[in-house]
Amino acid sequence: MKITLRQLSYFVALAETRSFSLAAARANISQPALSNQIRELEARLGAPLVERLPRDIRLTRAGQVALERAQGVLADMRALEQAVRLQSGLAGRLTLGVIPTIAPYLLPLALMRIRAADLSLDIRLREAQTADLLVALAAGHVDAAIVSLPVADAGLAVLPLFEDRFVLAGSAGRIAALREQGALLRPTALPPAQLHLLDEGHCLADQALEVCGLDRRAGRVDLGASSLATLAGMVAEGFGYTFLPEIALRSETQAAPNLRLARFARPEPARMVALVHRADTLDTGWSRDLAGFLRDAADDLLAQARSLCPTP
Numbered sequence: 001m002k003i004t005l006r007q008l009s010y011f012v013a014l015a016e017t018r019s020f021s022l023a024a025a026r027a028n029i030s031q032p033a034l035s036n037q038i039r040e041l042e043a044r045l046g047a048p049l050v051e052r053l054p055r056d057i058r059l060t061r062a063g064q065v066a067l068e069r070a071q072g073v074l075a076d077m078r079a080l081e082q083a084v085r086l087q088s089g090l091a092g093r094l095t096l097g098v099i100p101t102i103a104p105y106l107l108p109l110a111l112m113r114i115r116a117a118d119l120s121l122d123i124r125l126r127e128a129q130t131a132d133l134l135v136a137l138a139a140g141h142v143d144a145a146i147v148s149l150p151v152a153d154a155g156l157a158v159l160p161l162f163e164d165r166f167v168l169a170g171s172a173g174r175i176a177a178l179r180e181q182g183a184l185l186r187p188t189a190l191p192p193a194q195l196h197l198l199d200e201g202h203c204l205a206d207q208a209l210e211v212c213g214l215d216r217r218a219g220r221v222d223l224g225a226s227s228l229a230t231l232a233g234m235v236a237e238g239f240g241y242t243f244l245p246e247i248a249l250r251s252e253t254q255a256a257p258n259l260r261l262a263r264f265a266r267p268e269p270a271r272m273v274a275l276v277h278r279a280d281t282l283d284t285g286w287s288r289d290l291a292g293f294l295r296d297a298a299d300d301l302l303a304q305a306r307s308l309c310p311t312p
Contacts, residue, residue: 005077007041008070010034011049015067018057071139078140094286095124097133097145101204101228102273105247106146109297117293129201137278144277144287146294148203157279159291162298164245165270166208167309168262169231169252171238175260184265187211192220194240196231199223204271208243211269232256245271246305247298253308261309268311273298 013023014034024031042049049063059067098107107125114121126133126142133145134153149158168175168185178185192214197205205223214221222240225231229252231242236256244252244261253259275291 003041003044005074007037008073010037011041012067012070012074014038014050014057015059015063020057075138075140092120093122093124094144094290095126095142096290097126097128097136097142097147099130099133099145099147099203100127101198101202101245102146102148102247103127104229105245105251105301106294106297109300110293113293113296130203131201137276140278143281144275144290146273146275148207149272149274151274151276153276155279156276157281157287159275159287161273161275161291161294162302163270164247164273164298164302165268165311166211166243166245166264167249167305168241168264169244169259170235170241170262171258172260173238174235174241175262178262185262186265187269188213190241196222196225196235196240196242198225198228198231204228204243204245207269207271228252229255232259235259243269247301249305249308250301263309263312266312 010023010027010029013026014020017023017026020031020035024034027034038049045062045066047062048060049066051058051060103125111123114123126136128136130147130151133142133147134151134156136142137145137156138153146161148164149160151158166187168178168190170178187208188211190212192212195208195212195214197208199205200223209215209221225234225242228242228244228248232244232248232252233256234240235242236259249261253261275287275294277287
């Protein structure tokens with residue numbers, strides 16, 4: 001009997017969940033059926049892959065080697081499926097990953113343009129933080145991702161999309177008080193104790209800390225919010241300041257009418273947003289076409305942002 005892709009997928013599910021019952025649920029089969037498939041795989045390889053403990057499983061040394069190879073085989077198979085699906089350009093099924101500080105602002109406009117183009121495209125979305133999206137890209141679970149640069153992965157093809165500048169947001173009273181000081185507004189001059197940013201794992205928070213010359217470990221900045229909408233609503237009512245990217249300004253000022261904005265002195269802090277995909281993925285022009293829709297949508301958002309808060 002030969003090793004099957006199904007057996008490899010069951011084994012990877014078992015290694016990742018560390019539970020026969022959870023792996024069976026993920027694979028949508030019964031637990032006895034999954035156990036039988038794992039035993040057949042072990043018999044075919046001639047070595048035990050897992051140690052079966054009372055409430056856990058542990059990979060053997062052979063299992064650790066097998067897991068790395070199995071993940072590689074499954075990733076290659078997904079890449080093959082992806083290449084076939086996208087061989088005619090931006091058509092078929094496309095799974096797109098997006099970081100949370102971009103997804104709710106850019107995607108509605110971009111998807112509207114894609115729909116208006118009447119493409120035969122079945123698009124699936126996955127919203128996650130950058131680190132998780134890079135893992136999903138490597139494993140073939142997503143075809144491409146919209147992230148903020150830089151990304152530390154030499155195996156990716158990168159298509160820059162647009163520069164997204166950061167704007168200071170707060171209540172009318174707080175922003176007016178800053179303007180009365182007369183000096184050019186610089187991130188490094190902000191009082192850290194009044195700065196509110198996103199929680200652990202969001203690259204936007206790390207970028208804001210960097211331009212302010214602050215260290216996440218210093219403990220002087222509130223890093224507890226899970227969304228830009230939460231931050232915008234909080235600071236609009238007078239609770240400190242936050243950074244908002246330009247693409248979020250239209251939505252967040254509509255949701256929080258008391259929110260006021262201020263531009264930083266040049267050079268304004270900013271992030272570069274890009275579309276990335278695996279460099280070894282066959283690209284018949286689909287990424288270029290997708291990038292075009294995304295840039296068009298971003299252009300509209302950035303124009304509106306610079307009308308709401310003119311550049312210095």
